[in-house]
Amino acid sequence: MAELETAFSTLTDVLSTTEKEIGEEVKVIEQQIQQLQDRIVELNSRQQTLVHDRESIGDMYKRYCQSDSEGKAVEF
Numbered sequence: 001m002a003e004l005e006t007a008f009s010t011l012t013d014v015l016s017t018t019e020k021e022i023g024e025e026v027k028v029i030e031q032q033i034q035q036l037q038d039r040i041v042e043l044n045s046r047q048q049t050l051v052h053d054r055e056s057i058g059d060m061y062k063r064y065c066q067s068d069s070e071g072k073a074v075e076f
Helices: 002-064
Strands: none
Touching: none
């Protein structure tokens, strides 16, 4: 009976250790997921800024670099 109790105790210890290790790994992965989500938000914001800047440059180009009736660029 003592051997059986020892075996169960050892098994319980191993399972507890494994459970703790898995729990820690899950926490690390959750942190990495959060970091990636934060990075996605940051990059989306930067992308929106770039789209706006591209549109602004396009508008300026249209305004200041229009061609005259002969197809030549108007110089200012």
